[in-house]
Amino acid sequence: MQPLTRPRIVAAGLRVLEREGVTGLSMRKLAGELGKAPAAVYKHVSDKRELMSLLFDEVSRRIELPDPGDDPRTAIVEAAQSAHRVLEEHGWIATEMLDGPLLGATSMRLSEFILDALIRAGLTDAQAARLHIAIWDYLVGHLVAARAGAPGLLPRPTASADGTEDYPTVRRVAPLMAGMTDQERFAAGLRVLLDGAFAEVSAPREAEAAVGEREAPGGREARGTQGELGTQDVPG
Incomplete structure (x- = not known):
């Protein structure tokens, strides 16, 4: 007989969850799926809330993360x-x-x-x-x-019921939204x-x-000032 482990509990929990939904999942049903007494399951998982976190954690493994890249x-x-x-x-x-x-x-x-x-x-x-x-x-x-x-x-x-409001903008744009997956x-x-x-x-x-x-030497303001000075008469 296989020993009871968290991975086995999680796999069984997912089977029950996908088959019967959240309301159909209980620690007792999980124990039945595993062929164990509920007390044996509680040694590994404290309650249903912790079980749900473990199941979410398992599903999260399927999320693909791209190469971060430069963008x-x-x-x-x-x-x-x-x-x-x-x-x-x-x-x-x-x-x-x-x-x-x-x-x-x-x-x-x-x-x-x-x-x-x-x-x-x-x-x-x-x-x-x-x-x-x-x-x-x-x-x-x-x-x-x-x-x-x-x-x-x-x-x-x-x-509108009395025909006074036609909402033309909504009428024009709504199909664009409805056409999106x-x-x-x-x-x-x-x-x-x-x-x-x-x-x-x-x-x-x-x-x-x-x-x-602007503040750097030779920046736009500095260049502008130099240009202005260049146009002034220089004493000879």
């Missing part, structure tokens, strides 16, 4: 898209995360990747922390909305989120560079 923004988009695909296949994850964090050693891979990429891109630790939270909130929110059958809360252009909507929103954050970081740099150029 952190693109790397973050690719990593988040991979996470979206994997978590979407296991719809129970997003719903369970609303009740509290499902965290484990493996699931930290994505957070480490995103935070490192953001800081390499020039964000401070505080800025990276805020954006990391925003990315996770967006990811989980998008998955929950899709699971609830309301992906993106797409508007449906219909005239779930993955396309997720990626588009993520890029908007990152573009805003990266623009906020680059603006002070550009301002500092402009000031430095």
Whole structure:
């Protein structure tokens, strides 16, 4: 008889979860799947919440992280898209995360990747922390909305009951939104989120560079002054 180990427990838990859903998963059913007494399972996993974290950790192994490369923004988009695909296949994850964090050693891979990429891109630790939270909130929110059958809360252009309001802009733009796949909507929103954050970081740099150029010897202001002096009459 095989000894009871955490990997065996996780594998059995995933089988029960995928077969019967979150509500059908219990420590007693897990023990039955393993052919063990519940007390034997509790020696390895304290409760269902810890079990769910272990299951999330196992699923997180399937998230593919790209080579960071020289473009952190693109790397973050690719990593988040991979996470979206994997978590979407296991719809129970997003719903369970609303009740509290499902965290484990493996699931930290994505957070480490995103935070490192953001800081390499020039964000401070505080800025990276805020954006990391925003990315996770967006990811989980998008998955929950899709699971609830309301992906993106797409508007449906219909005239008002009395016919006085036609909403022409919504009517024109709505088909463009409706024509996007779930993955396309997720990626588009993520890029908007990152573009805003990266623009906020680059603006002070550009301002500092402009000031430095003006103040540097031979800079624009200095060259302008020299030009002006060159036009003045020099005493002979």
